[in-house]
Amino acid sequence: xxxxxxxxGTRKGAFILTSDGKRENWDVSGPHFAGWExxxxxxxxxxxxxxxxxxxxxxFGQIIQRSDDGGKTWHQPGTPPGEVPAPGPPKxxxxxxxxxxxxxxxxxxxxxxFYDGTQHPWEFKRVWHIEPSLTDPDTVYxxxxxxxLFRSTDGGENWQELSGLRGHGTGPNWQPGGGGMCLHTIxxxxxxxxxIYIAISAAGAFRTDDAGKNWKPINRGLYSQYIPDxxxxxxxxxxxxxxxxxxxxVLFMQKHWDVMRSDDAGDNWKEISGNLPTDFGFVIxxxxxEPETIYVVPIKSDSEHFVPDGKLRVYRSRIGGNxxxxxxxxxxxxxxxxxxxxxxxxVDSLDKCGVYFGTSGGxxxxxxxxxxxxxxxxxxxxxxxxxxxxxxx
Amino acid sequence: MIRxxxxxxxxxxxxxxxxxxxxxxxxxxxxxxxDALEARYPMLRGTIRDHTTRERxxxxxxxxxxxxxxxxxPDAPLPDAIASGKEPFIVIGAISGG
Numbered sequence: 001x002x003x004x005x006x007x008x009g010t011r012k013g014a015f016i017l018t019s020d021g022k023r024e025n026w027d028v029s030g031p032h033f034a035g036w037e038x039x040x041x042x043x044x045x046x047x048x049x050x051x052x053x054x055x056x057x058x059x060f061g062q063i064i065q066r067s068d069d070g071g072k073t074w075h076q077p078g079t080p081p082g083e084v085p086a087p088g089p090p091k092x093x094x095x096x097x098x099x100x101x102x103x104x105x106x107x108x109x110x111x112x113x114f115y116d117g118t119q120h121p122w123e124f125k126r127v128w129h130i131e132p133s134l135t136d137p138d139t140v141y142x143x144x145x146x147x148x149l150f151r152s153t154d155g156g157e158n159w160q161e162l163s164g165l166r167g168h169g170t171g172p173n174w175q176p177g178g179g180g181m182c183l184h185t186i187x188x189x190x191x192x193x194x195x196i197y198i199a200i201s202a203a204g205a206f207r208t209d210d211a212g213k214n215w216k217p218i219n220r221g222l223y224s225q226y227i228p229d230x231x232x233x234x235x236x237x238x239x240x241x242x243x244x245x246x247x248x249x250v251l252f253m254q255k256h257w258d259v260m261r262s263d264d265a266g267d268n269w270k271e272i273s274g275n276l277p278t279d280f281g282f283v284i285x286x287x288x289x290e291p292e293t294i295y296v297v298p299i300k301s302d303s304e305h306f307v308p309d310g311k312l313r314v315y316r317s318r319i320g321g322n323x324x325x326x327x328x329x330x331x332x333x334x335x336x337x338x339x340x341x342x343x344x345x346x347v348d349s350l351d352k353c354g355v356y357f358g359t360s361g362g363x364x365x366x367x368x369x370x371x372x373x374x375x376x377x378x379x380x381x382x383x384x385x386x387x388x389x390x391x392x393x
Numbered sequence: 394m395i396r397x398x399x400x401x402x403x404x405x406x407x408x409x410x411x412x413x414x415x416x417x418x419x420x421x422x423x424x425x426x427x428d429a430l431e432a433r434y435p436m437l438r439g440t441i442r443d444h445t446t447r448e449r450x451x452x453x454x455x456x457x458x459x460x461x462x463x464x465x466x467p468d469a470p471l472p473d474a475i476a477s478g479k480e481p482f483i484v485i486g487a488i489s490g491g
Contacts, residue, residue, distance in 0.1 A: 035402060059452040059486045060402060060440040076406070079436040090435050096444045 003392040004348050005070065006356055007051065008364055009038035012382035014053060016071045019377075023354055023368040026377045032074065033065065040343055040386045042130050043070075047137035048390050052156055054127035054142070062126050064094045064142075064156050077156035092157035097124045097142070097150055100163035109166045112146065113175040122146045122166070129343060131186035135193070143183035147174060147200040149212065162212035165198065170217060170234040174203035177237045177256070178302075184342055185241045189248045197251065197266060202237035205253065207266050218266030222255060239282045240342040244291035252294050252321070254284040254342070259296055261321050272321025277308050283345035287370060288353040292320040295347075295355060295371060297340040305360075306337035314357070316371050330374035331365065338363070343386035350391055358384025395426055396481040400453075403441070403484065407434040412481060421476040423455060424467040441484060456483040 002021040008014065013031030032038075036055045044050040049070040055063040065074045078092025079085070099109075099122055114120035125145040133139035138155040148166050150159040174181060185199035196212060199205045204219040217233050227235040237256035244250065253260040253269065257280050260269040273279035278298045287293035296315050300308040307313065312331040315324040338359035348354035355371050358364045362381035367374045397413040404410065415429045431438045442449055447467075449455070454463045458472045458480050474480035 057402065059400075059450065060406075061443075061450060062439070063406065076436045085432065085435050090438065092435075093438060093444065095439045098445055 001393070002350055004350070004354060005043075005048075005390040005392060006346075006364065006366070006377065007041040007043065007071070007386075007388040007390070008358055008381065008384060009041050009053070009343075009386035010358075010362070010382040010384050011037055014038040014041055014055075015378070015381060017364065017377050021350055023348075023350075023366055026366075028378055029071070031382075032071070036063075037126075038385065039126060039128050040130050040388070042132055042388045043390045044132040044137040044140075045134050048392055050132070050137045050155075052130045052132060052140055054130055056126040062095050062097065062124070064127070066094075066156050077152075077154075078158075092154075094156050094158070097127070097144055097148075097159055098161070099124065099148060099166070100161040105163045105167070109171045112171055112181065113173055115176060119172065122148075124148075125180060128182045128184045129186055131188060134188050134190055141186050141188075141196075143186050143198060145180045145182040146176075147181045147183040147203060149183055149186070149198055151212070162208075164208070164213045165206060165215045168206075168215045170203070173232075173234050174200060175235065177201035185238070187241060187243050187251075189243075190245045191248050195248075195265070197241060197243070199238040199241045199253075201239065202256075203234045204236040205238050205241060205251075205266055218262070219269070220267065221262075221269030221271075222260065223258070223271075224256065226256070240284050242284045242286050242294070244286040244288075246289075247291040250291065250320075252284050252286060254281050254296055256280065256302060259284065259321065272317070274317070274322030274324055276315055276324050277313075281340075282342040283340050283357060285345045285347055285355070287355075288347045288349040289351065290318070290353075290370075293318045293370070294321065295345065296324075297345070297357065299339060305339045307339075310335050310337060312336045312338060312359070314355070314367075314371055314374075327367075327371045327374070329372065330367075341385055343388075344384050346387050346389040348389045348391045354389065356387050356389055358387045360384065394478045395421060395429070395475065396478055397426065397430055398481045398483045398485075399437075400484060400486045402486070403437060406436050406440065408436075409434070414478075417476075419476065421471050422468050423462065423465070423471065423482075426471070426475075426482055427467075452487040454485050454487065456485055457481070 006017040013034045015030035039054045041053040051067040053065040077094040111119035129143040131141040142150040187197040189195035249265045251262045313326040338361040345357040355367045360383045394414045
């Protein structure tokens with residue numbers, strides 16, 4: 001029987017939740033890295049026991065952790081525990097993220113727009129999102145704050161910036177959102193290894209068609225009242241983007257306000273908020289087998305980061321947007337004031353599709369029937385930052 | 394031997410249970426102690442000093458002999474009691490945050 005492994009990052013550690021394919025009874029392990037902010041944990045699609053985790057702290061900075069046994073043991077890539085390092089300069093630096101400022105790679109950027117409109121130096125703060133390669137367990141991408149994309153080809157031991165993204169020309173107009181200027185979404189096209197989508201808050205969505213050398217903004221059709229030109233090429237606060245692997249040219253976006261879709265790989269977007277009670281939110285995801293079935297969790301507003309009316313409702317559209325139905329069975333429908341952050345929803349690939357999300361209140365909810373009904377796996381974790389799912393066996 | 398006391402999170406990262414003992418060539422300074430610490434425990438690189446600037450991370454302090462040495466030159470000699478191992482060199486995290 002299949003096994004499902006849910007990887008949960010929280011404000012104070014990581015947790016691994018495991019169940020069989022029935023998804024009724026769960027084993028919970030953790031906290032791993034207790035006390036640290038775990039922004040994201042994700043497994044390699046081709047070597048599922050290879051997990052990468054982003055561990056960070058305001059005190060000690062960024063750490064990358066790797067497990068090669070499905071999360072039972074962890075180490076910082078290149079520095080196995082108990083191994084006395086050889087004398088001489090270090091060969092690895094798994095937590096070293098240095099922006100590319102070499103003249104060879106073109107146009108190193110110095111500053112971006114800050115909250116007050118002035119230019120501000122680019123400063124590395126943390127890794128928000130880790131995206132392992134679809135084909136090579138040693139290749140992995142990292143989206144960081146201040147926004148940039150890094151890649152490792154040696155299992156996370158060393159990282160290099162794909163500097164064509166920051167250097168393509170609009171960088172000085174990027175600006176931080178409330179959570180910082182973060183590159184939070186990385187989507188690898190399963191049908192085209194040259195194509196990668198990323199999204200930045202608050203710059204927008206971008207695409208490369210040559211494996212990261214050159215990038216272009218893909219924000220046509222977005223409308224954001226909070227920037228001087230609401231239809232500007234960049235400056236949009238994109239919260240998350242999702243894609244069905246079976247149809248990689250169709251993208252769904254939860255923007256700061258507005259839920260959007262693109263049917264041409266991001267070249268053009270149209271709004272699909274339809275009858276949602278509010279179109280502010282963070283998460284968006286796509287059913288594993290039905291590419292027109294999508295999920296969002298509406299949040300009341302950008303000044304009240306909790307669900308509307310005290311009710312935790314996932315909304316599902318089965319026709320690719322505009323017509324949404326609330327999914328409430330098993331979810332609290334009074335006195336609930338949690339948020340669901342941008343990386344905190346995921347789907348498994350079982351039939352029926354499982355859907356999972358975590359809240360700022362520390363609950364992780366699971367649905368084993370594509371959202372028709374829900375139950376908490378755990379209720380009292382630290383605030384959940386990210387949820388990923390692996391379908392094993 | 395120089396004794397170094399690390400905050401709990403860094404002890405966990407370094408897989409050590411208590412004080413760290415290091416051989417450090419004279420003159421013993423903040424820089425030579427931290428260089429020796431990072432050479433022996435490379436998983437700590439970047440956690441105490443910034444990778445690029447080599448400056449102390451903002452929420453950390455260096456205490457020794459009941460003094461805050463954080464703002465002294467990294468190349469200033471540390472007190473003899475540190476160099477002799479009588480007193481520890483303490484890396485401490487700011488008490489802040491939630």
